[in-house]
Each structure stands twice: as structure tokens, then as C-alpha cells.
Amino acid sequence: MLTIEHIQKNYEGKPLLKDVSFQVDEDETVCLLGPSGSGKSTLLRIIAGLEDAEGGEVAWNGVSLADIPAHQRQFGLMFQDYALFPHRNVAENIAFGLRMQNRSQEQIRREVQKALQTINMADFANRKVTELSGGEQQRVALARALAPEPRLLMLDEPLGALDRTLREQLSRELRRILHQTKVPAIYVTHDQEEAFAIADRLLLLHDGVILQSGKPQEIYYHPHNRWVAEFFGLGNLVPGEVIGHTPLKVNTALGHIQPACEGKTPDLGQKVSLLFRPTQACQSQADCPNQVTGRVMDRVFQGENYLVSLHIHDQLPPFTVNLPDPPALGNELTVSYQPEDVLCLRNGA
Amino acid sequence: MNMKSILLIWRQKPTLRAIVFWLLPAAFLGFFFYQPLLVLFNLLISPRWGFNLAELDLNRIWKPLWFTTGQAALSTLLTMLIGLPGAWLFARFTFPGKRALKMLTTLPFILPTVVVAAGFNALLGPRGWVNLGLMSMFNLSSPPIQFLNTFGAILTAHVFYNTTIIIRVVSNAWAQQNIRLQHAAKVLGATPWQTFREVTLPLLRPSILASVLLVFLFNFTSFGVVLMLGGPQFATLEVEIYTQALHLLNLPVASVLSILQLICTLLITITHNKLAGQQSMVITPRSQVLGTRRPKKGFERFVVILLVITLFSLLISPLAALALRSVVKLEPSRGERGEISQGLTLQFYRELGVNRRDSLFYVPPIAAARNSFIFALITILITISLGLLVAYGLQQPSHINKILDPLLMLPLGASAITLGLGFVIVFNRPPFSNISFPVLLPIAHSLVALPFIVRTLTPALGSIPRSLRNAARALGASPLRTWREVDLPLLSPAIIVSTIFALTISLGEFGASTFLAKPAYPTLPVAIYRYISQPGAMNYGQALAMSTLLMLVCASGIFIIERIQSDDKE
Numbered sequence: 044m045l046t047i048e049h050i051q052k053n054y055e056g057k058p059l060l061k062d063v064s065f066q067v068d069e070d071e072t073v074c075l076l077g078p079s080g081s082g083k084s085t086l087l088r089i090i091a092g093l094e095d096a097e098g099g100e101v102a103w104n105g106v107s108l109a110d111i112p113a114h115q116r117q118f119g120l121m122f123q124d125y126a127l128f129p130h131r132n133v134a135e136n137i138a139f140g141l142r143m144q145n146r147s148q149e150q151i152r153r154e155v156q157k158a159l160q161t162i163n164m165a166d167f168a169n170r171k172v173t174e175l176s177g178g179e180q181q182r183v184a185l186a187r188a189l190a191p192e193p194r195l196l197m198l199d200e201p202l203g204a205l206d207r208t209l210r211e212q213l214s215r216e217l218r219r220i221l222h223q224t225k226v227p228a229i230y231v232t233h234d235q236e237e238a239f240a241i242a243d244r245l246l247l248l249h250d251g252v253i254l255q256s257g258k259p260q261e262i263y264y265h266p267h268n269r270w271v272a273e274f275f276g277l278g279n280l281v282p283g284e285v286i287g288h289t290p291l292k293v294n295t296a297l298g299h300i301q302p303a304c305e306g307k308t309p310d311l312g313q314k315v316s317l318l319f320r321p322t323q324a325c326q327s328q329a330d331c332p333n334q335v336t337g338r339v340m341d342r343v344f345q346g347e348n349y350l351v352s353l354h355i356h357d358q359l360p361p362f363t364v365n366l367p368d369p370p371a372l373g374n375e376l377t378v379s380y381q382p383e384d385v386l387c388l389r390n391g392a
Numbered sequence: 393m394n395m396k397s398i399l400l401i402w403r404q405k406p407t408l409r410a411i412v413f414w415l416l417p418a419a420f421l422g423f424f425f426y427q428p429l430l431v432l433f434n435l436l437i438s439p440r441w442g443f444n445l446a447e448l449d450l451n452r453i454w455k456p457l458w459f460t461t462g463q464a465a466l467s468t469l470l471t472m473l474i475g476l477p478g479a480w481l482f483a484r485f486t487f488p489g490k491r492a493l494k495m496l497t498t499l500p501f502i503l504p505t506v507v508v509a510a511g512f513n514a515l516l517g518p519r520g521w522v523n524l525g526l527m528s529m530f531n532l533s534s535p536p537i538q539f540l541n542t543f544g545a546i547l548t549a550h551v552f553y554n555t556t557i558i559i560r561v562v563s564n565a566w567a568q569q570n571i572r573l574q575h576a577a578k579v580l581g582a583t584p585w586q587t588f589r590e591v592t593l594p595l596l597r598p599s600i601l602a603s604v605l606l607v608f609l610f611n612f613t614s615f616g617v618v619l620m621l622g623g624p625q626f627a628t629l630e631v632e633i634y635t636q637a638l639h640l641l642n643l644p645v646a647s648v649l650s651i652l653q654l655i656c657t658l659l660i661t662i663t664h665n666k667l668a669g670q671q672s673m674v675i676t677p678r679s680q681v682l683g684t685r686r687p688k689k690g691f692e693r694f695v696v697i698l699l700v701i702t703l704f705s706l707l708i709s710p711l712a713a714l715a716l717r718s719v720v721k722l723e724p725s726r727g728e729r730g731e732i733s734q735g736l737t738l739q740f741y742r743e744l745g746v747n748r749r750d751s752l753f754y755v756p757p758i759a760a761a762r763n764s765f766i767f768a769l770i771t772i773l774i775t776i777s778l779g780l781l782v783a784y785g786l787q788q789p790s791h792i793n794k795i796l797d798p799l800l801m802l803p804l805g806a807s808a809i810t811l812g813l814g815f816v817i818v819f820n821r822p823p824f825s826n827i828s829f830p831v832l833l834p835i836a837h838s839l840v841a842l843p844f845i846v847r848t849l850t851p852a853l854g855s856i857p858r859s860l861r862n863a864a865r866a867l868g869a870s871p872l873r874t875w876r877e878v879d880l881p882l883l884s885p886a887i888i889v890s891t892i893f894a895l896t897i898s899l900g901e902f903g904a905s906t907f908l909a910k911p912a913y914p915t916l917p918v919a920i921y922r923y924i925s926q927p928g929a930m931n932y933g934q935a936l937a938m939s940t941l942l943m944l945v946c947a948s949g950i951f952i953i954e955r956i957q958s959d960d961k962e
Contacts, residue, residue: 093862095403110396113865114873120866126859130881139877143868191867 044068044104045090045195045227051098052085059085061251063099067195070225072218074242076232078274081248083231084123087197090229091120103194114143119193119226123200125184127172133183134159134168140191158186161220178209185217189224196221196228202237214240235275239263247271265305268389269316278320279362280388285313293317293387296356301332302385309387316388321350323384324364331379337362339376342369351376406788413785414796417778417842424835425803428814429654435647435817452645456632457652463543463618463628464611467550471607474551474702475558476600481699482559483566486684489700495954496707497556502893502950503711503943504900505616506917510924510939511710512549512621513540514717519932521713524722541623549617552706554607561606565599566592567684602667609660613653613807616902620921629653630809634906637813647817650810661804711943718936721929740933755912757938760919763830764899767915770834771841771898772891778838779845779890780883783853786846804843811836812907830913836904841897845890852886853879885956892949899942916942 045067052060059082067073077083088094090101092113101108108116119140127136134155141151159165162182167175172183181201188196201217202210214237221228221241230241238245239259247255247262255267266272272280283295288308290301293315302317309315319335327334337353340361349369352361353376370376402409481487482494500508514520516539523535530536539545569592577587615630624635629649637646687696721737745758782800786793803811815832856879864874902917909918916938924935 088862091862091866093865095400112399112870113862114868114870116866117868118866120862122859122863124857124859126857126863128860128863128878139864139869140867143873187863187867 045229046102046105047086047090047099048102049099050086050089050096050101052082052089052094052096054082054085058251060089060096063248063251063253065246065253065256067227067229069227072221072228072230072241072243074230074232074238074245075248076235076238076245077248079233082251083233083248084199086248087120087199087229087231090195091118091197092116093120117191117194119188119191119196121184121188121196121198121201123203125180127175127180127184127187129173131172132168133164133170133172133175136172136183137187137190139187144191154190158190161189161223162186177205178213181205181213182216185220189220189226193226196226198228198230200232201230202234203232210237211240217241247274249274266318266386266388268391272316272318272386272388278318279360281317281319281359281362282390283315283317285309285311285315285387287311290382291387296359297335300380300385301382302387303383304387309389314390316390318386318388319362319364319380320384321363321365324366324378324380326366326379327377328379331381333380333382333385334377335362335364335380336375336377339370339372339374342372344369353378407790407792410785410788410790410792410796413781413788414792417782417785417800418796420774420778421800421803421839421842424815425806425811425839428811428818429806431818432647432650432810432814435644436651452632453648453652456627456629456649457656459626460612460628460630463546463550463626464608464614467547467554467611468604468608470547470551471554471558472604474706475555475603475607476562477695477699478555478559478703479562479566481696481703482563484684485687485696487687487696487700489704493700493703493707495951496704497559498950498954499707499711499947500553500556502896502900502946504896504917504946505614505902506620506920507714507900507939507943507946508549508552508710509617509620510920510936511714511943512545512552513924514936515710515713516540516545519722519929521717540621541625543622543626545621546614546618546626549621550611550614552710553614553617554610555703555706557607557610558600558603561603562596562599565596569595598667602664605660605664605667609657609664612660613657615807615809616917616921620924629656630807630903633807633809633813634903637816638907643813643817646813650807650813654806654810657807658802661801714936714943715940718933718940721933740930740937743930743934744937755914755919757916757919757923757934760914760916761938761941763909763913764916767830767834767837768895768898771837772894774834774838775841775845775894776887776890778842779849780887782842782846783849786850787853800846801843803839808836808840808901808903809907811839812904815904816907830908830910833905833908833913833915834898836908837898837901838894840901840904841894844893844897848890848893849883849886852883856882885959889953889956892953896946896949899945 047066048064050060050063051058063086065073075083075086085094089096092101092108092111103116128139131139137155137158138151141154146154155168156165159168162185164179164182164186167179167183172180175183181204185198185201188198198217202213205213218241230238232238232241242259245255245257245259245262246253247267249270255262255271257265262271263275263277266275266277269280272278281295281297281300283293283300286292286294286299288311291304291308293300293302295317300317324335325331335353335355337355339351340354341352343350345365348365348367351364351366351370353364355362364378366378482490512520516522516537518535518540520539523537523539526532526536527534573591573595574587577591578584582590612628613630614628615634618626618628618631619634622631624631627635629652633646633649633653636642636649687693718740719736719738721735721739743757744761745756786797815836819832860878860882861874864878865871869877899915900917901915902921905915905918906921909915914922920935920938920942923931923938926932926935
């Protein structure tokens with residue numbers, strides 16, 4: 044079990060990681076999700092022992108790793124650019140970690156063969172890595188990281204350099220291989236779909252701390268604050284101010300809205316943001332307290348329904364809703380939201 | 393302090409790492425380059441020599457300076473006249489023999505000056521092909537063409553040497569120009585000529601200027617060519633330093649000239665580096681590059697054929713003349729009377745191992761070759777180890793590199809003659825006096841070669857992604873093992889190229905060697921210089937035989953380098 048406690052790291056004089064703590068359990072795949080520049084890769088290098096933190100501790104099964112250099116930690120690391128050794132062929136790349144463990148020739152040969160089969164590249168043993176396609180390189184990098192049977196595998200944006208269709212296909216394959224090998228893994232990405240596909244648990248890294256952690260659906264349905272909802276693109280975010288309790292009432296550019304709230308109820312006068320998910324808009328119902336009215340600016344056919352953009356207010360970005368039938372362009376349209384479908388979110392942490 | 397805390401400090405202090413890597417190279421440069429340089433300066437103000445700067449006959453300074461500048465400018469101009477069309481040829485066209493010609497253009501980079509001088513001697517000298525041919529054709533008693541010891545000879549050799557620099561630098565920049573810029577100009581209504589003048593030429597200007605300055609610098613510091621083809625009456629700064637120091641034993645005047653020369657070359661080098669920096673900025677943002685095509689019929693085809701023939705004959709004729717002349721006997725040896733059997737012979741090569749004169753100072757040429765190879769071996773060892781240290785030092789993200797890097801490159805601006813002169817003045821006393829003197833030769837060669845080696849190793853090291861080392865570390869390789877498994881194999885092509893550079897530079901180095909090679913330990917170039925000026929067919933033939941061998945070694949060296957570099961690109 045990996046435990047990370049209070050990791051701190053500055054980058055060019057500015058704090059990059061302020062206070063990062065989390066843990067990774069046995070056969071759990073954890074996704075470390077965050078925007079570019081949030082320090083995800085740096086955190087991985089610190090865990091791998093390739094870089095030193097300025098504070099905090101990395102421990103394995105309760106034992107600090109501070110005195111263990113990178114090559115003795117037995118943590119696998121798969122790099123964003125794959126970092127395949129260009130002077131070695133596919134089999135030699137996969138064999139590298141095994142050689143470092145001084146395994147016998149015979150054993151290395153067998154393990155490499157097995158690894159090649161796992162990634163469906165049995166015929167590629169003697170190919171130059173420089174001749175491989177992006178997806179093939181990615182699989183070889185995975186096989187190389189897994190071959191020495193690390194006690195923890197870290198993957199740094201492993202699908203980042205690939206195109207979309209390949210990414211979807213490979214993320215399924217990655218999921219299969221990770222579950223098959225049962226190795227605990229930390230998977231770094233900035234792509235939420237990839238994170239949802241791979242992760243047992245998500246860790247959201249923002250502004251130097253783990254902002255939220257939990258199962259993908261937990262985070263999706265219960266974002267911690269405005270930033271999380273924005274990062275995941277959960278829907279329309281409308282700023283407002285709390286003007287009443289029981290029921291909770293928020294004054295916004297859309298009028299007075301009654302939202303639902305999780306956890307501590309915000310104080311009167313507090314600035315908040317309201318999340319309106321496009322899929323939860325209903326055709327207008329008179330008895331519903333929350334009505335949103337705007338002019339239809341655009342409607343895009345999306346297969347199952349239409350994505351409709353409403354112009355409500357010059358100061359608000361277009362308000363989007365999913366509707367089964369396309370309204371006429373330029374018409375006024377009113378949709379309603381049940382109070383439990385509007386989420387009141389704090390603006391700060 | 394335990395191992396762990398030492399390692400931690402090592403990891404966190406890039407400047408400390410840089411200092412550790414630089415320690416040995418800096419000590420080497422300080423002792424063997426900057427110390428002699430300081431002594432040269434000191435010579436001018438120290439009363440020990442009874443020398444007064446104010447009493448110096450300024451004519452002795454101005455005359456060589458003017459001549460050096462003038463010949464360099466004229467040589468550069470002539471070089472441009474062939475080189476720029478050559479660059480156009482390589483950048484724009486495909487033609488039969490392009491690969492061969494491209495291979496040939498790399499030769500002058502690495503051919504020792506004595507070999508080139510010997511080549512032109514074998515072609516146009518009094519005992520060369522052209523003169524002997526004309527003599528036998530028209531029954532003349534003396535050579536009709538006076539080529540040796542003329543100003544024209546110097547210019548010709550300089551053009552031979554430097555045309556390929558222009559071709560390489562400019563054609564590269566030309567070929568890498570973004571084709572869309574030209575398309576844009578054409579679509580906007582520019583004629584081909586306007587496109588060239590408004591788009592192509594301005595973008596080429598930095599690389600043209602940079603190559604012109606480089607050529608000027610080489611012409612300015614040229615020594616072997618001037619000495620061997622021009623003779624003593626054409627005194628460039630280099631030749632004058634040599635004459636003043638070795639023949640007139642006037643060390644103070646030689647020092648003044650050296651320092652003057654150093655200042656000039658420094659100015660040229662600094663300007664060149666500025667321009668070369670700009671050049672890469674223009675080249676980098678490229679996407680789709682200009683393609684090459686076959687020349688169109690008519691005028692264009694005529695010009696291309698003319699250019700190809702000109703370049704081939706310029707590059708091949710002196711070298712072919714040299715190689716052929718070394719296996720053909722055309723005149724009587726010294727003491728040989730009457731009819732001689734003319735024809736193909738390997739006699740000159742067989743004689744290389746024989747000491748005809750049986751005198752103490754005349755060693756057989758084969759001994760010179762042996763000396764040269766030993767010196768080259770030591771040079772390789774010194775430069776590769778120092779070069780690797782410097783490359784790793786430069787790799788560290790530390791400010792001290794900004795100071796140390798230029799200090800390392802200064803020997804590039806200092807001429808080999810200055811180096812030799814400095815060595816003679818500083819180290820010609822115990823513990824370096826006579827007997828250990830040969831040790832200084834490989835050290836001087838190392839100083840000449842080191843900037844090239846560093847310029848080869850540093851980019852190679854920089855191009856190894858850090859993630860490869862991290863990958864090896866994460867896969868369980870210790871730091872030392874990581875170096876052996878990742879750095880070393882990835883650096884090995886650059887190390888081979890550096891080894892060849894060190895080898896050829898040391899084998900061919902002439903300037904410093906004339907100062908430092910004692911009569912009992914001549915190097916190949918020194919022996920060639922000595923033999924080629926002796927009367928008699930045997931001496932001449934042996935000089936050409938040695939030159940040919942040297943040429944073959946260097947040519948195979950550049951061939952290997954080209955192979956490695958083209959492998960790299962794939």
C-alpha cells in the first residue's frame with residue numbers, strides 16, 4: 044500500500060504541490076486527474092524517486108522510502124513519450140528491467156515472450172522501436188514497465204500522444220491488462236473520459252492539493268465546488284448570491300432559483316454557483332419554481348436529442364439544454380428545473 | 393557525511409555538478425592554453441627581453457596584417473563566386489553523380505593542408521602533371537607554368553578548401569526554406585526573379601554572411617597552404633609569426649603578431665557566432681521544404697552541367713593528381729643519370745621505410761607515420777575524456793556554463809601557430825625541455841581538436857531525452873548502470889565521430905607541429921613538408937606517397953562520419 048503524506052514541491056520558486064496526501068490500496072487503479080501544469084507528472088517522479096520533494100513523505104506499507112533510490116523502489120513508470128530505448132529492439136526494451144534484476148537468460152526470454160503475448164505483439168520481438176506506430180510503442184512501453192513485476196505501476200498520460208479512436212481502443216485494453224495483472228496503479232491524465240474509463244477511484248489535483256477524491260460517479264454527481272464542475276464540463280454554471288434559507292433561495296441573472304445543496308448550507312449573502320445540467324432540463328412545467336427563459340440561438344442534432352443554445356442575458360454565456368425536439372430558431376423558449384436537479388456549489392475550496 | 397547526503401547534495405546542486413565536471417578540462421585549458429597566452433602578453437611588457445613596444449618597426453606589423461586581410465578577402469570573394477552557384481545547384485537540382493559530388497564536398501573539411509598543398513604541387517608544380525606534360529609535348533627544358541610561389545597558388549588552394557563550406561551551409565539553409573513562403577509570393581504576383589530577391593535571398597542572408605565570415609576566418613588564419621604554395625615572400629600573419637619565431641628568433645615581434653592575430657580572429661569568431669545564431673532561428677520553423685528537381689532543358693541545363701564539371705574538377709583534380717603522381721615515376725632520382733624507365737611504380741611507397749641519409753636527424757618516413765599515429769592516439773584519449781566531461785558540464789543547468797563555454801571555445805580562435813609559439817616560450821624549460829618535448833605535441837593537438845569534439849558530443853548528449861534515463865532508473869538500473877546502458881550506447885556514434893575528428897586533426901596538424909616537432913620526432917605533415925622541398929625524384933615521390941596515405945586515412949574517416957550521420961537522420 045502506497046501512502047503519500049503532505050508532499051510539497053516548488054517549481055521555479057512558486058509552490059507547485061502545496062500539500063498532497065493520498066493512498067493507493069492493493070489492486071486498485073487510481074486516476075490522478077488535473078489540468079496541465081498542475082504538477083501531476085512531478086508528483087509521479089517524486090513517488091518514483093526520480094525527484095526529491097521539499098517536504099512530506101512517500102511510504103510503502105508504512106515504511107518511508109526516503110532512503111531508497113529510484114532503482115531499488117520496484118515501482119514501474121510508463122512515460123508520456125514512452126521513453127523506449129532507441130538503441131534496443133522491442134524484446135530488448137522489455138527485457139531491460141528483467142536484466143537489471145539479474146534474472147537468467149532463459150527466464151528473461153520466457154518473460155519477454157509472455158509480455159509480448161499479453162500485448163498481442165508476439166511477432167514484434169526483433170523490430171526496431173523506432174519503426175513502431177504510436178499505439179505499438181505505447182503497448183511496448185506498458186509491457187516493459189510490467190515485465191519486472193513492479194509492486195506499483197505509474198502511468199504518465201500514457202494515451203496522450205495518440206489519436207481519439209486509438210485512445211478509446213487502447214484505454215479498454217489498458218483496463219483489461221491492469222485488472223489482469225492486479226498491480227496497483229496510478230494513472231495520470233488530464234482527460235476525464237479516459238479517467239472514467241480506467242479508474243476505480245479518481246483523485247482531482249488542483250492548485251497544489253487533492254481537491255476531491257472518490258469513485259468517478261461520486262465526483263460526477265457530487266462535485267465538490269464550482270471548479271470541479273467546470274473541469275468536468277458538467278453543465279451551465281450560473282453565479283448567484285444566497286438570499287434565503289428554507290427553502291434555499293439564490294438570486295441569479297435567471298431570477299430567483301431554488302437549488303439543492305449538499306453538506307453545509309451556505310450563509311445568507313454568500314456568493315455561490317448553480318449547476319444546471321443540460322440533460323435535466325424539462326419542458327416547461329407551471330408548478331416548477333425554477334424557470335429558465337431565453338431565445339433559441341442554435342440547435343445541433345446529436346443523435347438521441349438536440350443540443351439547444353439559449354440566449355438569456357448579455358452577461359451570461361449561452362445556456363445549453365438537451366431537448367428531444369428542435370425548437371424554432373429565434374423563438375422564446377422556457378425550460379424548467381426541479382429544485383433537486385439544480386446544484387448549489389461553493390465558488391472556492 | 394555519509395554517501396546518502398553526498399548524493400542528495402549532488403542531485404540538488406547543478407552548479408556543484410558543473411564545477412566537478414569542468415574541473416579537469418578547465419585545469420587543462422588553464423595550464424596549457426591560458427598560461428602560454430598570458431606569458432605571450434607578459435613578454436611584451438616584461439623588461440627581460442629588453443623589448444620596447446614603442447620602438448617596434450610598425451612596418452613589420454602592418455605589412456603582414458594588410459596582406460593577410462587582402463588575400464583573405466580576395467580568396468573569400470573567389471570562393472563565393474563558385475560556392476554560391478554550387479549551393480544553388482545542391483539545393484535545387486538532382487543530377488547524375490550528386491551523391492558522389494556531395495561526398496567529395498566533405499573532403500576538404502578534413503584534409504590536412506600539407507595534403508592539399510602536395511596535391512596542387514603534383515598537379516601544377518614544376519614537377520607536376522601539367523608542367524611535365526607540356527615539357528614533353530613541346531620539348532621544353534624548363535617548366536612553362538610558374539604556379540608554386542605565386543599569389544594565384546594561395547588563392548586556388550583557398551578556393552579548393554572553402555568552396556564546400558559555402559555549398560554546405562548555404563545549400564542546407566536553402567533546401568530547408570519553407571516552400572509555402574515562395575508559393576505565397578508567387579500567388580501574390582511575384583515573378584521568379586522577384587521571389588528570389590524578395591523572399592529567398594533575404595532568408596538566406598544570415599547563412600550566406602555566416603559562411604562568408606567562416607571562410608574569411610579560415611583564409612585569415614591559413615598557414616600550411618601559404619607556406620607550402622606561396623613561399624616565404626607571401627608573409628601572412630601566421631607565416632610571419634613562424635618566420636620571426638623560428639628563423640629570426642625574434643620572439644617579442646612574434647608575440648605582438650600573435651596577439652594581433654588573436655584579436656582579429658576573436659572579432660571574426662564573435663561576429664560569426666552571432667550570425668550563426670540568427671541563422672538557426674530562420675531555419676527552425678519549417679514544415680514542408682523545397683524539393684529538388686532535374687534541370688530543365690536549354691540554358692538551365694547548360695549551367696548545371698558546367699557547374700557540376702567545374703566542381704568535380706576543382707575537388708578531384710589535385711587529389712587525383714597527387715594519388716597518381718605518387719605511383720608514377722617520371723623523372724630521374726638524384727644521382728641517377730641517362731635514360732630512366734618511366735611508368736607505374738610502387739617504389740616511393742617501398743622507400744618509405746628506408747633511411748637513405750643515415751643521419752641522425754633524418755628518420756625514415758615510416759617513423760614519422762608511427763610518431764603521428766602515437767600522437768593521434770594520445771590526442772584521441774585526451775580529447776574524448778575531456779570532451780565528455782565538458783559535455784556533461786554544459787548539460788548542467790548552471791549559470792557558470794555561460795562563463796566557461798566561451799572560455800573553452802577561445803582556442804578555436806587562437807591559431808595553431810600562436811599555440812606552438814606559446815608552448816615553445818613557456819614549456820621549453822625543465823621539466824618540459826628537450827627530451828619530454830614530444831609530449832607537448834598531442835597536448836597542442838588536443839587544444840586544436842577539443843572545440844570540435846565538444847561541439848560534436850554536446851548536442852548528442854543533449855538529444856538524449858531525460859525520460860530514457862528515468863525509465864532505466866525506474867526499471868531498476870543504478871545511476872552508473874544507467875550511464876552504461878543508456879548514455880554510452882546513445883553517445884557512441886558521436887564518440888566515433890569525435891574520435892575520427894581527433895585522429896584526422898592530429899594527423900594533419902601542421903602549424904603547431906612545425907614549432908614542436910623536434911627533428912628526431914617528425915610528424916607526417918612535417919616530414920612531407922621537409923621531403924617535398926628536397927631535390928630529387930625520390931624525395932618528391934616519397935612526399936607524395938606520404939600525402940596520399942594521409943589523404944586515404946582522412947578520406948576513409950570522413951566516409952565513416954558521413955555514414956554515421958546519414959544513419960542518424962533515418
